[in-house]
Amino acid sequence: MSVSTQPPRCAVVHTPAWPLIAAVMNGIAGRGPEYAPDQPLAVLRSQRVYCCSPVAWRDGVRPGMRRRQAQGACPHVVLVADEPDRDARCFEPVARSVGTLVPLLDIESPGSLSMATRGPSRYVGGDAALTVRLADLAMAGLSTAVASRIDPVALLSTGGGLGVGVADGRLAATLAARHAIRRGEPVVVEPGPAATAAFLAPYPVAALSAVAGCDVGLVDLLQRLGLRRFGDVAALSPHHMVDRFGSLGHTLHRLVSGTDDTAPSALPPPPDLTIARLFDDPVTQFDMLVFAAKSLVDELGRYFTDCGQVCTRVRVEAETEHGETSVRVWHRAEGMNESAMIDRVRWQLDGWINGDDRPSAGVTKLVLVPLEIRGDAGTQEGFWGGRTAADDAAARAIARVMGLVGPAGVTVASWCGGRDPREQYRMVSLADVGADGATVCERPTGPTAPAWSGAIPTPSPALVHHQPVSVQVLDADDRVVSVSGRGFVSAAPVMLCREHGRVAVLAWAGPWPIEERWWDERARRAARLQLVVQASDGPRAYLVEVSSGQWWLVAEYA
Amino acid sequence: MSVPAARRAVDLSNLRGGIPAVMAHERLLPVHPVLAPLFGVAPGDPGLVRGHTVVCSGSAALSCALAVVAAPTQVGSWAGVVGLPSVGVSAAAELGVVLSRTVFVTGASSSSASSDMAAVISALVDGVEVLVLSRQVVGSVSGGVIRKLHTRLQSRGGVLVVVDDPGSVTADVRLAATTTMWDGVGAGNGHLQRRRVSIELEVRRRGRPTRADVWLPDHRGGLSMCDEQSSGNVSSGNVLPLHRTG
Numbered sequence: 001m002s003v004s005t006q007p008p009r010c011a012v013v014h015t016p017a018w019p020l021i022a023a024v025m026n027g028i029a030g031r032g033p034e035y036a037p038d039q040p041l042a043v044l045r046s047q048r049v050y051c052c053s054p055v056a057w058r059d060g061v062r063p064g065m066r067r068r069q070a071q072g073a074c075p076h077v078v079l080v081a082d083e084p085d086r087d088a089r090c091f092e093p094v095a096r097s098v099g100t101l102v103p104l105l106d107i108e109s110p111g112s113l114s115m116a117t118r119g120p121s122r123y124v125g126g127d128a129a130l131t132v133r134l135a136d137l138a139m140a141g142l143s144t145a146v147a148s149r150i151d152p153v154a155l156l157s158t159g160g161g162l163g164v165g166v167a168d169g170r171l172a173a174t175l176a177a178r179h180a181i182r183r184g185e186p187v188v189v190e191p192g193p194a195a196t197a198a199f200l201a202p203y204p205v206a207a208l209s210a211v212a213g214c215d216v217g218l219v220d221l222l223q224r225l226g227l228r229r230f231g232d233v234a235a236l237s238p239h240h241m242v243d244r245f246g247s248l249g250h251t252l253h254r255l256v257s258g259t260d261d262t263a264p265s266a267l268p269p270p271p272d273l274t275i276a277r278l279f280d281d282p283v284t285q286f287d288m289l290v291f292a293a294k295s296l297v298d299e300l301g302r303y304f305t306d307c308g309q310v311c312t313r314v315r316v317e318a319e320t321e322h323g324e325t326s327v328r329v330w331h332r333a334e335g336m337n338e339s340a341m342i343d344r345v346r347w348q349l350d351g352w353i354n355g356d357d358r359p360s361a362g363v364t365k366l367v368l369v370p371l372e373i374r375g376d377a378g379t380q381e382g383f384w385g386g387r388t389a390a391d392d393a394a395a396r397a398i399a400r401v402m403g404l405v406g407p408a409g410v411t412v413a414s415w416c417g418g419r420d421p422r423e424q425y426r427m428v429s430l431a432d433v434g435a436d437g438a439t440v441c442e443r444p445t446g447p448t449a450p451a452w453s454g455a456i457p458t459p460s461p462a463l464v465h466h467q468p469v470s471v472q473v474l475d476a477d478d479r480v481v482s483v484s485g486r487g488f489v490s491a492a493p494v495m496l497c498r499e500h501g502r503v504a505v506l507a508w509a510g511p512w513p514i515e516e517r518w519w520d521e522r523a524r525r526a527a528r529l530q531l532v533v534q535a536s537d538g539p540r541a542y543l544v545e546v547s548s549g550q551w552w553l554v555a556e557y558a
Numbered sequence: 559m560s561v562p563a564a565r566r567a568v569d570l571s572n573l574r575g576g577i578p579a580v581m582a583h584e585r586l587l588p589v590h591p592v593l594a595p596l597f598g599v600a601p602g603d604p605g606l607v608r609g610h611t612v613v614c615s616g617s618a619a620l621s622c623a624l625a626v627v628a629a630p631t632q633v634g635s636w637a638g639v640v641g642l643p644s645v646g647v648s649a650a651a652e653l654g655v656v657l658s659r660t661v662f663v664t665g666a667s668s669s670s671a672s673s674d675m676a677a678v679i680s681a682l683v684d685g686v687e688v689l690v691l692s693r694q695v696v697g698s699v700s701g702g703v704i705r706k707l708h709t710r711l712q713s714r715g716g717v718l719v720v721v722d723d724p725g726s727v728t729a730d731v732r733l734a735a736t737t738t739m740w741d742g743v744g745a746g747n748g749h750l751q752r753r754r755v756s757i758e759l760e761v762r763r764r765g766r767p768t769r770a771d772v773w774l775p776d777h778r779g780g781l782s783m784c785d786e787q788s789s790g791n792v793s794s795g796n797v798l799p800l801h802r803t804g
Binding site for chain 2: 391393394395396397398400401404405409410411412413421424425427430442443456457458459460461462463464465466489492506507508509510530532535537538539540541555557558
């Protein structure tokens with residue numbers, strides 16, 4: 001395991017905010033293609049700013065802001081909805097232009113290309129020459145794609161520029177490309193482990209999640225451990241990293257010290273994994289092609305699921321009746337599940353068939369070749385764990401229901417703890433659980449499970465009012481019972497008034513005061529009582545809460 | 559063209575010969591061991607007939623419905639809960655419902671029209687084996703939808719659980735759960751510990767109802783049999799009521 005092979009030398013062409021450029025190229029909806037580069041522009045993803053142009057940044061728009069916040073910071077900002085298909089379609093000319101020099105390209109995402117430099121560098125005469133050629137080609141590809149009214153240089157500056165970097169390994173090359181954008185000229189990192197490590201050392205570990213697809217939680221942990229830069233992590237012994245993080249620590253150490261950019265567990269795919277579909281009738285319709293691709297992807301997905309593996313790099317090939325081909329390699333560091341893979345196939349086919357340089361005949365062959373596989377560390381196992389027939393049927397039905405009521409209406413419960421029955425479980429949309437494989441938390445059980453101090457002991461109420469019902473708790477003299485600051489009731493509760501009538505209290509317990517989060521604006525002071533009342537159909541038990549003199553019915557033991 | 563009745567009977571019997579005969583009572587889902595005697599089976603044996611509609615009523619209807627849902631989810635069935643946005647998830651977990659296989663559908667409960675609700679229910683019934691509906695949901699869709707749902711359930715082998723009796727569905731199994739007493743609280747002391755519930759189970763066309771007294775929930779939140787030895791106070795030691803001093 002200690003033998004470290006230097007990763008192959010790589011070049012990366014990177015545009016930090018490609019969605020902005022694609023939006024301008026496509027013509028901003030309602031504003032026509034006449035876009036002035038000094039106009040602030042931002043792309044929204046899930047109702048939050050995903051990326052914004054330098055002008056918008058200067059005016060105070062930041063990624064992660066909500067629509068209103070962004071408009072508040074900069075009233076004349078142009079907001080465009082995110083559309084991955086558009087990004088991929090607009091990127092196709094750039095990829096094609098670069099492809100005239102380097103045919104073997106990996107597309108990481110629309111806006112970012114990587115390639116091995118060994119052949120091309122020797123052809124053009126060195127890494128420095130290659131970077132210049134790559135930048136020129138990318139720019140040429142962009143110029144052919146945009147309308148003549150738009151200046152491609154100004155357009156690029158909208159998206160924060162374009163950077164080319166060459167270094168050992170994909171991670172270092174990507175960081176070099178990002179650095180090149182700031183420097184304004186291509187960056188070439190000297191070959192060799194020492195130079196790569198020296199280049200990587202000053203980068204903050206947050207770049208791991210942005211570039212290498214590491215878990216955000218892991219990066220956060222590293223930062224809290226005081227390991228803020230790549231160099232800090234690389235300075236540790238790999239043995240200590242393995243002790244603390246297991247196999248992940250090993251991967252991490254290799255990443256930050258620049259000795260490898262693929263997981264050590266990466267496996268060569270079996271040679272017969274190529275999956276192809278030949279069409280007897282050439283397919284001209286885009287939808288039918290995607291549908292056919294879906295069955296291929298599903299078949300691959302089933303294979304990977306059975307083996308407990310995940311594909312990180314895939315080549316998609318399509319061929320028409322006239323022999324025209326579209327070949328692209330797609331890479332995603334965190335692995336592609338079925339939906340991510342079908343997205344990439346769709347992007348490629350969309351850019352090809354609906355692009356300017358469209359094929360002249362129908363597609364007769366579609367091939368998917370997995371190029372890099374690694375063991376699935378369990379993140380993809382996710383919610384649909386058991387994979388029985390019942391699970392598959394449920395997944396299909398849930399997808400349908402989600403289409404009917406919207407993703408937020410279909411939820412599962414995830415334990416998050418708390419002393420209030422309303423906050424012990426959080427309802428998580430199944431769309432979120434399914435998409436990124438986030439696991440549903442189970443309540444810890446067993447004798448060692450930590451208990452929430454101040455929580456009501458078991459049994460828990462079977463009916464929890466998330467909107468508490470206003471009630472009155474009265475004493476024998478028909479006065480509202482109050483709870484003092486020291487946690488004493490003013491008198492024994494005798495009567496409970498709801499909007500439809502009053503019931504006699506048979507027994508009561510409490511009060512249990514809670515004083516939560518006194519340090520911030522979510523501060524809450526309340527006291528809770530359990531009441532057993534005499535209802536028409538027998539005794540009923542309630543959990544009531546008093547806060548600022550007002551009683552609320554919080555839960556019922558139905 | 560009419561086929562003579564005798565001929566038709568022969569055809570049908572030929573057809574039936576090809577299908578392995580599975581009687582309704584052989585297609586069973588598990589039930590909670592405490593509820594098993596009520597269903598007429600030994601504890602641990604499955605007793606909930608697939609395709610049946612279970613209507614829970616009484617003051618402990620919701621807990622009772624959750625107790626019915628618990629056992630099937632533990633063996634891998636999925637449960638769908640529609641129109642019960644305020645169900646206590648902690649209580650469900652304590653009764654043994656496996657939450658990772660329980661889907662809560664809330665979106666269409668209030669805002670959307672009843673046709674949407676019908677679509678949601680019929681989509682969900684294809685995927686889950688236990689479908690829990692509130693009385694309001696059942697009341698909001700037409701009788702035709704409920705009949706179709708019933709047919710679908712029988713062919714899919716699912717079970718419909720209705721919380722609170724809406725009166726409009728034909729129940730195969732009726733569970734009436736009435737609270738007899740709450741245990742554990744006094745006058746300002748103790749805390750709710752367990753509830754004695756009298757459950758009466760009536761299966762359509764199966765003679766007299768069966769009845770049992772259970773703790774639902776018991777002091778751990780689960781469901782347990784209420785025998786005479788344990789009917790005393792669960793708390794050990796003397797509990798003295800708190801008095802205000804000073």
